[in-house]
Amino acid sequence: MNIDQLSRNLRILARTNAIIAEIHLRHFAARAGLFAFAALVAGFSVVMLGGALFLALEQSLGPIWAAASVGGGGLLLAILVAVVGALMKPPRELALANQVSQSALDAVSADLKATSASLSSFASFTAVPSLVLPLLTMLLKAFRGKPKA
Numbered sequence: 001m002n003i004d005q006l007s008r009n010l011r012i013l014a015r016t017n018a019i020i021a022e023i024h025l026r027h028f029a030a031r032a033g034l035f036a037f038a039a040l041v042a043g044f045s046v047v048m049l050g051g052a053l054f055l056a057l058e059q060s061l062g063p064i065w066a067a068a069s070v071g072g073g074g075l076l077l078a079i080l081v082a083v084v085g086a087l088m089k090p091p092r093e094l095a096l097a098n099q100v101s102q103s104a105l106d107a108v109s110a111d112l113k114a115t116s117a118s119l120s121s122f123a124s125f126t127a128v129p130s131l132v133l134p135l136l137t138m139l140l141k142a143f144r145g146k147p148k149a
Contacts, residue, residue: 003138005107005111006108006115007138007139009104009107009108009111010104010108010139012100012107013101013108016100016101016104017101019097020094020098020101023090023094024090024094026091027088027090027091027094031086031088034084034088035082035085038078038079038082039078041078042075045073045074045077045078049073049074050071050074053066053070053073054066057069057070
C-alpha cells in the first residue's frame with residue numbers, strides 16, 4: 001500500500017466532487033435564469049401586447065373576451081418558457097466528472113482495504129498507533145494544498 005497513492009486518490013476525489021458541485025451550480029443558475037426570463041416575458045406580454053391586443057379584439061369579441069384572450073396568450077408563452085427551463089438537461093461534463101469521481105472513490109476504497117489487510121497482518125497490534133499518527137499527518141498536509149497567490 002502506498003500512502004502517496006492514497007493521498008493522490010483522495011485529492012482526485014475531492015477535486016472531482018468540487019467540479020461536480022460547480023457543474024450543478026452552473027446548471028441551476030441557467031435554469032433559474034430561464035425561469036426569470038419566463039417571468040419577464042409574462043410581464044412584458046401582459047403590459048405591451050395586452051393593450052394592443054385588447055384594443056384590436058375589443059370590437060369583435062367584446063371587452064371581457066378580449067381581455068381573457070390577451071391574458072391567456074401571455075400566460076401560455078410564460079408557461080412554454082418555464083417548461084423549456086424545467087426540461088433542460090445537465091451538460092455532458094457532469095457524466096464525465098461523475099465517472100472520474102467514482103473511479104477515485106473506488107481507488108480510495110481499494111487502497112483502504114489494502115491498508116487494512118496489511119495492518120491486520122502486521123506482526124504486533126502495538127505497532128499500529130505509531131503508524132496512525134504519521135499517516136494522519138501526511139493526509140492533513142495533502143489536504144491543505146498549496147497556498148494560492
